Amino acid sequence: MRTIRLVAAAATALAVIASAVGCSSDGTPQDGPTVAADTVKAGPPSGWSDGGYTVDAASLKCGQTASNPTRGVTDTEITIGGLAYLTSASGSSMAGTELGAQARFDRANAEGGVNGRKINYVGTLDDGNDPARNSAQAKALVDKNIFAAVPVMTSSANYLDTFCGETVPFFGWGFNLGFCQTSIGFGITGCQFPEGDVTSTTYGLMIQAMFGGDATGKTTALVGVDNDSARAGLKQLGEQIRSVGVKTVYEENPIPVAGITDTTAVVNALMTSNNGAPPDVVLYVADFNSVIKMTAAMTAAGYEGKNLNPVGYDPRLAGFKDLQKSYTIVQWQPGADTSVPAIKQLTEDFAKYAPDQAISLPAMAGYWAADMFIQAATKVGPELTVDKLLKVLNSDYSYYVEGAVPETRWPLNHNISAPCASIVQLNGDKYDITSKLSCGSLIKK
Template structure:
């Protein structure tokens, strides 16, 4: 019974996570097209260092972003001894919990910061988390409530649907989080730990991480190999699947199948989809199947592929979670992560694991909990680099002045600002679940930005 409940919870969380995965391809907000961007070839998709990646000539003028000049209260929530912050997170839905542990992850990081004396002489006061309940209308009222509580910043701010950035623009409230909504794209106030993930079909870049992952899984330079990309029948997912497939193709791999056949309401019978996949590559199955779908449909497709005799590789954005390590249906599959897995062995991930063990020992270190933790860490980094004279304007000057980047060696790949207001970080890690353990296939790595041309 306990295992069933855990998987049900993960299935609900998967709905949000696959939105993030599709968002890696972009949907929603429109970002400027690249001008003068360098053209890259398949070799650019070779894994590189997790910092120092090239912007390929793609630049962003922060003055042309939304909300570039805050005019409201500059030090709201800041005193000589504290900084007041709060979270705005989609935590519940009609189907169950969402973003499980994201607020806990943030509070853990803030607790360690406070135990170490705070940042620039100020401790962090976390006023709590507003839950929008997956309701766009409630999202607005909850964002207004958080701003009215006098927070200096919203950390984390991660919502599943709707728009909260307009509220924070009117109230001059910076926000930090996992950039899985259009709120993080094209605004000077929003800072995603992996950049802007939903830049729209006219966005400046394509999600190169998918191409990097596919090449690494298939080995070699990709020539003579093929991949199929399967998505959900939603407008945002359609665009995300197309751009993800575009990145895989640009990496040198043929992509004969790019479809969104999975109904948004759920998948009852995967037979037709699997039959199409098994003949997608000139009558034969592709070497790699990429499932950018919700948890339950993904499992149905994976099980049906194996029952049909599929011998190729399977890549999903949903397979990494300590609660899934023993789930045999996912054994052998690969998962793309936007930051390093907790088991990476880096000093930063070891510290994170120690923090969870100390401050919330019962909280699983899954993707959403990690997203909250690293969102808080980015905020702390920006505040520290801003210095003692902390206002909204001074914080934005630090972040958008052209010299700020955020990364945690071996744990969170570099974002560069302001370019990541309109592009996702071109970085990822890949793990394979094997025998109840997550084995690294690609350590946290980056490519250059790849223009959407």
């Protein structure tokens, strides 16, 4: 049971990501922006279309210069610390993200550091998934005189008041609002909470990939959690799916925040949602345990379509009975694909510097967040300051790891995520990659 609770860590994060991204007030799916379905193809992880959407760096919050721009920097080292929920009352956590970051920093140091400076990694503080503690731990990191916060993997963004006030750049997985519309937060796949007149084709593209690239005539049901952010999120995902011409036949939020217990009513609604028949795909945007219960209940009800979720990928789940044949959407290339040179390097780094850590989604996110910081700080050059780092990052900077992490562009991705993902399916004791990391495009509404 411990394994499943640890895996729920990534599950919770991904549910937050997906739930934060339409329906009318009566639950009826709305059309939203559309493009010609035959023009939406799986493109490479870089060079995706921004659809004409732009972001002015001057419009972002926290744009002031640092009062102490050389904070945490000496001639020989750069002090870095992280913030994550490594424990929580529910048992789910981002445990492993700190070891992923440590592995990447250790390799950088072994290779001579960043422009001759070694990374002095003071560790990642645990906020316990408690908003009040989140704020307190951010202040504790500032007291440690950190130059930047890496990784940041929290559900609360209470840290932002401190990081903004002290101009602390931070890098992580952008599944809290602190990564959005601020000039100092850098998510490895961008901000997961888009605002304004933009959406993307990402989920539509992934639905297409599940059907070999052609989902003409297919239908999708979306099942979410019963809170305001999740309702807004389901609306965004519905728009993404309909944007490529795939019909959504159910788009509701019947799952309690605390998780679902009785699945009967939801299963009955889903099994008849497509004019009395079940849909071709059911997308569950919920916590890990609810996804498991819903998937098992639909299978028991005789559902023969495709189950899709954003929470089911983790090496520790290999062989897990209740998610067999399920598909999972992942925002970067899964760690199982060592044919990609960068993934092979990551695997070797974990084996050398974090040999007991599974290459889970939180661990990978910590590793890539550290890599993003290292690349940006290296580009600044020997005269490293907070202000110079932020100027580089917010001046048409691009982060991309070929075949592994999709391209992000800054300042654009302060306001939206990269329109990219991959799809895996759990078959027996292994994950098969249904669709390698690929990208769609942004769409202006």
